Amino acid sequence: MSNVAEIRMQVMWNRLISVVEEQALTLLRTAFSTSVRESGDLSAGVFNPRGEMLAQAVTGTPGHVNTMAEAVLQFMNEIPREEMFEGDTYVTNDPWQGTGHLHDITMVSPSFLNGELVAFFACTAHVVDVGGRGFGADGKSVYEEGIQIPIMKFAERGTVNRDLIRILRSNVREPNQVIGDFYSLAACNDVGHRRLVDMMNEIGLASLDGLGEFIFSRTHDAMLERIRTLPKGSWSNELVTDGYDEPVKLAATVSVHDERVDVDFSGSAPMSRWGINVPIIYSKAYACYALKCVVAPDIPNNAASLAFFTVSSPTNILNAARPAPVALRHVIGHMVPDLVLGAMAQALPGRILAEGAAALWNIHISVRPANGAAGRRAEVLMFNSGGMGARPALDGLSATAFPSGVHTMPIEATEHTGPIVIWRKELRPDSGGDGEFRGGLGQVIEIAATDGHEFDFSAMFDRVRHPARGRDGGGDGAPGVVRLDDGTQLRPKGWQHVPEGRRLILELPGGGGYGDPARRSVDARAEDRSKGYVSENDR
Template sequence: SLDGLGEFIFSRTRDAMVERIKAMPKGSWSNALVTDGYDEPVKLAATVTVRDAGVEVDFTGTDPMSRWGINCPIIYSKAYACYALKCVVAPDIPNNAASLAFFTVSSPVNILNAVRPAPVALRHIFGHMVPDLVLGAIAKAMPGKILAEGAGALWNIHISVRPVSGGSGRRAEVLMFNSGGMGARPGLDGLSATAFPSGVHTMPIEATEHTGPIVIWRKELRPDSGGDGEFRGGLGQVIEIEAIEGHEFDFSAMFDRVNHPAHGRNGGGPGVAGVVRLDDGTQMRPKGWQHVPAGRRLILQLPGGGGYGDPSKRSTEARANDRSKEYISENGK
């Protein structure tokens, strides 16, 4: 039987969590984020309360459910809230029933606690914003220890490619997972084009092109997109997509941080907002199904992460290194 070993692991985990939570400041701290939403901005709100018995997160104050599929079930919101807490309280302690038992998450019915039959297909958009929301509250309790806000939600895109009317060719459905920049950390720059909090990777562009009649002309870091600071926010990326000759495509945009970029921390500047457009300058919406005609290219400019600390303290050497890295990315050399 493994029961004895399991109890040993749980008891050690439980004792370690008690020790970590005991060392935290006690009280309640609140934070709010304004996100792009679908057809209007959406406010997310959280209050984090730390007691000797554990840590509570309450999403009271968050905007109501939406008629669009951007609602998030409470189980998804709870998972990402606990992830944020775990990163701060005990990143080195195993995730198990004993460690997670110290975290409780509650909410009235709202966009982070959607109930049936609310549409939830794009739950990841606001679910991936929950860690920044929770960390923003904890930053007030533990100044100088929490990273800046990042791009948050993945820039997922579903592409439906087909031959132009009357033509011949291939049809295909292509899904890409793309990441903006992480927020800068106390003592370190943010990671560029890196998924946080999801950790998901995407396929190489060669594999993506193999799945359907599309060409990805560019996939590179986006210069100057990270927020300024003593430690710079992670860079977003630029992705340029076109259907092959004789084809057109529709795409489902699942993006955020277009109208509300990531905030910096402790004096750091905001990350640069995302942009969705065609190569002729036509602006596209950050969410919903849209059309790209044959011969046009879709350009995605993913948002950067917020900076951390006073920008005047960033060293000359670090700034020179920033430009060198961006030049290499921009020119492919």
């Protein structure tokens, strides 16, 4: 390929990324749920007619993007090509064919140019409610966790399936928000399709085959070069999480070969009777993300880069079989990167960050008038983050969502959704593990219902009994705490009650430290104290 032709292909590749980024931003602008609109809990991407991901939007989470990369193939298996028409949009929230739990809605739309199928657009977003027990770990099977939507048509030839809309409206607590998000997802794919057609007409492309070959060949060669530089062998790691009512052990063996990297989750705990199980599609998504952070963080994420990683597991908590409850699959799934990175730290000493809070401290609040009085009811969802682990040459980031990458919801947006007040939201001093480089801080959040109201909440927290571990001599991060303002200790998982007049206080865990604390510089310690990151008499 000539230099001019190669430059032209690179420009088109960049243009394609712009197309999917506009696709994602459409969802951000039009979504009804704060989890999407404010936190970016979504993904968007474009796929070739064989279902291979060509490009993903920068906006989005690894759990959504990497599961979506497999989910499109599931849609193609369920809906024959002869039943795909212009104006179609397909939908599912099946945890084993989508992104791991019922609260995530995945939509796929075929894209036609002059009557020929040239691409698929796909997007995923978390909605506020899917009925059932609500967003929590208390279900004993997926049947209790909400409405299940098999792969089906949301719209055919541009006409929306009104029966599906009626079924949804009858099964969820916030029908306007949920149905609004369904339309936002469909609009997201439609924008991607229109921009792609404009691009192809402008450039004179009849198909994406040539551009796809360019993308995949460059990505493949770059990934292969990186993997060949890694040390070869197998390394194992174990990690213990809080679980629901008893600790859960996670285990992984990472094997690096000449042209691939394998991850095996054998030795992990068996499936739980509570909703913290993880379908393998989600475990694989975060295992691949962890490996890519180490091997090739700068190489685009697409079908060619993901093809170098294989993930396997017997049936266990990281490979849960239907109909296991999976509503909180993210809590255990977000631990997978720390698990995999702990194995890679043995292969690449001095290059891997310490463990962090990992799992988001999501909270779903169901607020209502107290004692049957008049007032407002609402379902409120908040995403919150503890501290990241310290890095080999830098302190950990505070109150930052790693590995999920979602944004923290603004207090104003959260309070607008229901009768609650966030009285406090601040960094938590002394929560980052000590070390040559300090772990990131957690945060303290204080929540109450407005006068005349009470609320139940679904706790989805971890690192309360098993804090983030430091690396290479660094100290552990502080464990999390869940309590009321009168000192009553609450459980880290499950639905619980906060009476009228009481405040819920969440103290989020900090990240582990990196390196010998004795090597932390005097200036760094002075800065920690001056900024209030550590107590005056601490360290």
